[in-house]
Structures are given as structure tokens and as C-alpha cells.
Amino acid sequence: MFRTLLLSLLLAGPVMAQTHDVTPSDLADRKAVFATVESVDTLTARTRIGGTIVDLMVDEGDMVAAGDVVARVVNEQMAPQIAAATSQAASLDAELAQARDDLKRAEDLLTRGIIAQTRVDQAQTAVAVLEGRLASARQSRDVLVQQEREGEVLAPAAGRVLDVKSPMGSVMMPGEPVAIIASDHYLLRLNLPERHARSIAEGDEIEVAGAALGGEVGQTGVIRQVYPLIQNGRITADAEVGGLGSYFVGERVRVYITVDTRQVIIIPRDFITTRFGNDFVTLQTADGTREVVVLLGEETADGVEILAGLSTGDKLVQP
Template identity: 65%
Template sequence: MATGLILSLALAAASLQTADTHTVEQTEIPDRKAVFATVESIDTITARARIGGTIGQLQVDEGDSVEAGDVLAVVVDDRLAPQIAAANAQANAFAAQFSQAEIDLERAEDLHERGIYPQARLDQARTQVDVVSGQLAAARRSRDVLVQQSREGDVLAPASGRVLAVPVTSGSVILPGEAVATIASDLYLLRLRLPERHARTISEGDPVEIGTAALGGEVAPTGRIRQVYPRIEDGRVVADAVVDGLGDFFVGERVRVYVTVDARDAILIPADYISTRYGVDYVRLQLSNGHDTEIVVQRGLETSQGVEILSGLSAGDVLVRP
């Protein structure tokens, strides 16, 4: 009876000792790199003037939100009004000639039916009606072209977004194709620039973590790599990351992010096996004779699997919970 009780107590003590110890193992963890990313728009569109002239009305400024099709500015070409007036006068002249030609044709047909007008003169009158009709149609088309050109003085927003730059002012002289405003679309992303040695280790879909100091509003704490550009610029590979909630950030704002670029071997232990006194971290190491001693370790990053130990421990060491 006494022997069984002693055996039960020994087993319980051994079980307690096993539960309060931890065998150090080497494991592979992702190697994260901290970089600064800039908030960029997926598309940056330029609104350009379709005709040359003077900017009569400028209706936007930097920071304004616009919708696709909104009028940003009106370009006025003073030469178009006289040209339209001349086209109208020419069209009116051809219209009068056409009316007279139709009257002459009716007379010729009436006289031809009476037998006192030759067929050749009748054919000539019909041809004259066709010629003047064509001239009238051409004059009207020329006028329509000038009217449409005057309407193209309206500079329209090519897409919805926010105005980043307006390099012109009211009264400025502008040529066809010149930029009136630069618009950033409503879709934002983070643009990362990593050293070229990491070009082979990052790919689309890799997760990124946003620095907690940069979080604000509805910004998500994590994102993913959307695109890796196949060109290295100034020794850096460029990648875009999609993160929800970047709409309230400024374009060009810098944000600290962490991206996984490789994997490495590390020693991880549970955080409750570390005790800190006066800024120094200690763990209790079990010796081969069954006793334990306190040693100093250097703490590294904290991960979901435990705390990384940079120095002081090796794989196979047995730790005792303090």
C-alpha cells in the first residue's frame, strides 16, 4: 500500500517536471524585411485639351474630387467664331442658289413638256440642281465641323478620382494635347521598392504587413502583393501591394511595411520561459545532473510560434519554466 502511494507520487512529480520543461528545437521561420512603401494610384490619368486656344474657365483645383465626364476647363479659340460665321454665310449663299436652281428646273420641265425647250437645256438644269445641292451639303458639313470643334473646347475628366495637379491657370494659352489636370483614380495601392537581391524571392500573392504606427481609420493591417514589375530600376525591384482602406491617404505618403523575402533557421521558445530583470533576459537551463541554472539570452523577434532567441541557447537544450 505504501509502495503504491510512493510510486504514484513519483509519477506525478515526473509528469509535473515534464510539463514544466521545454526542449529547444531549431525551426524555419520567414525572414521579414521592413521597407517604406508609398501610396500610389493604380491609374494616373491626364486630362488634355483637344483644341488650342485660351482657357476661359478653370473649374477645378488640386485636391478636388471629380467624376468621369465632368467639365474641368473650357478652352476658347477666338478664331472659331469668325470661321463659323463665314461657314454660315457660305451655306446660306448655296441655299439661295439651290432654291433658284430648283425654280429654273421647274420652268425647264414645263417648257419641255410644251415642246418649246430642248432636252439638252433640261439636262443642264437638272445637273445644276445636283451641283448646287452638293455644294450646299458640303458647306453645311464644314460648318458642323467648326461647331463641333468649338464644343471640343470643354476639357472633360477621363475618369473618376482626385485631382493631383493643375499646371494651368485661367487665361493661359494652351495648345492641342497639352495637360490641363492630372487625376488619380479612386483605387490606391502601396508601391514597394526592394533591393534587387530579393527579386527572385517575392511573387504575386505574398502577404505584407502594415506597420502599426501607420494604421488609421479603416486601413487593413495586412495586404498582398498584386504585381511584381519585371524591370529593376536603380538596383531595386518594384512591386505593388493591395491593402484595403487606403482611400484617405495622400498620394505619395510613405508607410512602413514588412514583407517576407526569405526563410531562415531560428530558435523559438515560449515567452513564459523568459524572465526579465533590470532589462536583462534570463532562462533556466536544465543541466545533465538534473539541476538547473540561470543563463542570459538575447531576445529577438516575437512571432506567433514564440520568441526568437538570438544567442545563449542551442538545439537540444532543456529549459525549465521559472
């Protein structure tokens, strides 16, 4: 059996070693930068009337829905004004009822020929005037009631309360802020040196470093906006990454972004041997093969980048 196996190997001839032609490849040049978790929109819940905060319904970190009551502001002058408007409307209502009775009696006397048409016309005019005054008084009261209702400070959108600006008992003017609310849509905000301004664009992919924010956060994201304003030598871009909703606004994380591409030589790892701390590859020449020392660079999905030792057109033999 051994002789048969040996004979078959001799007849099969020598085993051809695998070869690899050295060609240039495009490699993305990535840069590590810090990004912060930010809300797409940061909104302010403001007062609509002046007064004193008598109820405060939220605290920092609370989640709110759009239209939720954040606080209630009471203007102590509103109650007496509403009471006065209500009394005026009630008085005019009583006068109108009396005027209508007078008009009814005048019309009855006119049909019997006791009074002239002029008296009836005067009674009708008095009723019309009182109806107009009563409608105006009721509208004035409705305005005051609506102003009192506007003491409710409403959340402008759904999100998380970042900061409560005014504690209970604060005296507020119209338009003053009560709470800062971050919308429930979060993203990563990147700050890059201005030299990379023209090398990034919407739709570019970024990579989130490891599990910096936890396993539920996506490992990759996409740039959704590049801001056209450069400040202090830096440009800002926003990236969409899934799973950011439960993290702190302003939390920092390292991300990698492609800022350029360059041509490099990449060879499979199997063609490299390491001895005494040096890396070697076997180069095929016209006279046979010889080993050369190479300088390794970045590991990629296709192999290892070669920084020095090889040139385009070289042919490698697997050791």
C-alpha cells in the same frame, strides 16, 4: 480532513513537470521599409484645340468623374469661320431653291413641247451640282462647330485633381496639359534594395506598421506587382491595401515585408525565467536537471526565439 488530503497527495505521487523538446522552426525574416501612397494611374487632361482658357472648373484636391468638364478653351478665330460657313451654306441653299424652280418649269415646258430635252437635262445637272456644294458647305460648318465643342477639356477618368498646370487666361496649343488627375484606385509603392529582388513575389503579404495612416486603413496588404526594372540599386513593388482612398498621394508609411526565411529555435515563454538580468532555462540531462543561460531574440506567436544557449535535441523542463 487535513490528514485525508495529505494521504491522497502521497498516494497520487509526485506531479510531473512539463517538458519541451527543442526542434528547429522556420521563421520569416521581415524587413521594415518605407512605402508611399500612389495612384494606380496618373492621367493628364489636355486641350484638343488651341486657344485661350476662359473657364477653369477645378482646383487642386477636387474630385472629378470621367467626362467632367475641367476647363473650356475658346479660339477666337472659330466664331468668324463658323459664321462664314453658315452664310455660304445659306447662299447655296437659296441657289438650290432657284435651280429646283427652274427644273420644274423646264419639265413643264417639255411636256407641252416648247423646249427640248437638253434644257431639262441642264437644269437637272445644275440642281445636282448645287445639292453637292450645299452638302459640302454644311459638312464644313459641322467640322468647325465640332472643333469649337472640342474646346471643352474633359477629365479622362474619375479621380482627384493633383495639379492644375494652366491657370485661367493661359494661351494653349493643342495637346498641352491643363490638369493632372490621379485615378481613384490607390496602392502602396515599395522601394527595396535589389538584393531582395528574387525573394519577393506577387501574392506575398505585407504588414502596415501600427495605425500609421489611421484606423480605417487595412493592417495587411498583398503585393500585386513587382516591376522588372532595377533603378539605382532598388526594385519597386506595388501592394494593395484597403482604405487608402482618402490619403495624400506621396504620403509615406512604414511597412514590413518578408524577404527570407531562416531556421531558428523557438520555445514557449513559460520555460524561461529571468534573474538578475539574465534569462535561464532548465535543461534535462542524464544526471538530472541544470540551468543554462540563454540569449533571447524575437518574440513570435509560438514563443521566443533563442539566439544562443540551446541546441536541437535538447529537452527542457518547465520551472
